[in-house]
Amino acid sequence: MTQHFGARLSAAMQEHGPLCVGLDPHASVLADWGLPDTADGLRTFSRRVLDAVTGECAAVKPQSAFYERHGSAGLAVLEEVLATCRDRGVLSVLDVKRGDIGSTMGAYAEAFLAEGAPLAADSITVSPYLGYGSLRPALELARRGGRGVWVLGLTSNPEGRDVQLVGEPPVAARVVEAVAADNAGLAPVGDVGLVVGATLPVPPSELGIDLAASGAPVLAPGVGAQGAGPDDVARTFTGLRDRVLVPISRGVLAAGPDGEELRSTARGWTTRLRAALTS
Numbered sequence: 001m002t003q004h005f006g007a008r009l010s011a012a013m014q015e016h017g018p019l020c021v022g023l024d025p026h027a028s029v030l031a032d033w034g035l036p037d038t039a040d041g042l043r044t045f046s047r048r049v050l051d052a053v054t055g056e057c058a059a060v061k062p063q064s065a066f067y068e069r070h071g072s073a074g075l076a077v078l079e080e081v082l083a084t085c086r087d088r089g090v091l092s093v094l095d096v097k098r099g100d101i102g103s104t105m106g107a108y109a110e111a112f113l114a115e116g117a118p119l120a121a122d123s124i125t126v127s128p129y130l131g132y133g134s135l136r137p138a139l140e141l142a143r144r145g146g147r148g149v150w151v152l153g154l155t156s157n158p159e160g161r162d163v164q165l166v167g168e169p170p171v172a173a174r175v176v177e178a179v180a181a182d183n184a185g186l187a188p189v190g191d192v193g194l195v196v197g198a199t200l201p202v203p204p205s206e207l208g209i210d211l212a213a214s215g216a217p218v219l220a221p222g223v224g225a226q227g228a229g230p231d232d233v234a235r236t237f238t239g240l241r242d243r244v245l246v247p248i249s250r251g252v253l254a255a256g257p258d259g260e261e262l263r264s265t266a267r268g269w270t271t272r273l274r275a276a277l278t279s
């Protein structure tokens with residue numbers, strides 16, 4: 001029987017640590033790497049990153065937007081990235097942040113979470129702000145295939161708080177409660193993850209949000225270019241440090257294009273994150 005996503009993720013994090021390398025081929029990154037801002041540039045960039053970091057991180061997170069901006073040729077490169085991850089057994093977090101009415105959400109689920117789909121990933125990011133229940137088709141299809149979803153909870157951008165922290169209890173706390181219900185009974189963590197930025201000014205518990213009880217793995221962006229560091233991750237996620245996956249894009253990619261530099265930068269982040277999360 002296929003292992004559920006939380007179990008696969010935990011095994012990968014045990015082996016490789018908390019780092020998830022983000023593939024965000026900004027035009028400026030491509031330029032810094034001496035690559036054209038074209039689908040061919042994306043392909044070379046993606047291969048270099050994957051070759052450098054395979055075995056150095058628990059997962060990789062291609063950001064779909066940077067591939068979509070090149071149209072069908074960019075999507076073809078994204079398909080190649082996801083196929084390479086599958087071939088190498090590298091867990092993928094496809095960052096597409098989808099969310100729609102349930103019937104349309106079913107089609108997104110088939111696009112990204114169905115066995116054999118060209119853009120199938122191990123997990124995707126989804127937005128619950130059309131109502132958590134609208135995500136149901138994605139949650140169900142993911143679970144059937146041993147895949148996962150990452151639900152936006154408290155995002156790393158400051159403006160997110162205008163929506164996510166409204167109300168009593170805050171909107172994000174209700175999202176977290178819904179995630180907890182879906183993760184009930186799954187160990188060591190569930191297959192419905194939460195996205196919570198490492199840039200929060202105070203730990204989520206002080207905002208009335210109980211991540212520990214959610215059974216969710218946490219995807220914690222914001223480290224590196226957005227200003228947070230390993231100590232912020234440790235402080236924000238006290239009590240659930242063994243289930244925090246830390247995506248870093250520009251903070252790794254700035255070391256390119258040299259493969260050895262990329263690899264040693266990824267290793268350096270892993271060492272610092274591990275030290276902070278176990279201190």
Ligand SMILES: O=C(O)c1cc(=O)[nH]c(=O)n1[C@@H]1O[C@H](COP(=O)(O)O)[C@@H](O)[C@H]1O
Pocket residue numbers: 022024063095125154155156157195196197221222223224225226247248249250251
């Ligand atoms: O879902 C995400 O990954 C995400 C959520 C969030 O709250 N904040 C956030 O920055 N991200 C993504 O994480 C990546 C951060 O990139 P860097 O700031 O370069 O490490 C980008 O791909 C963002 O789209």
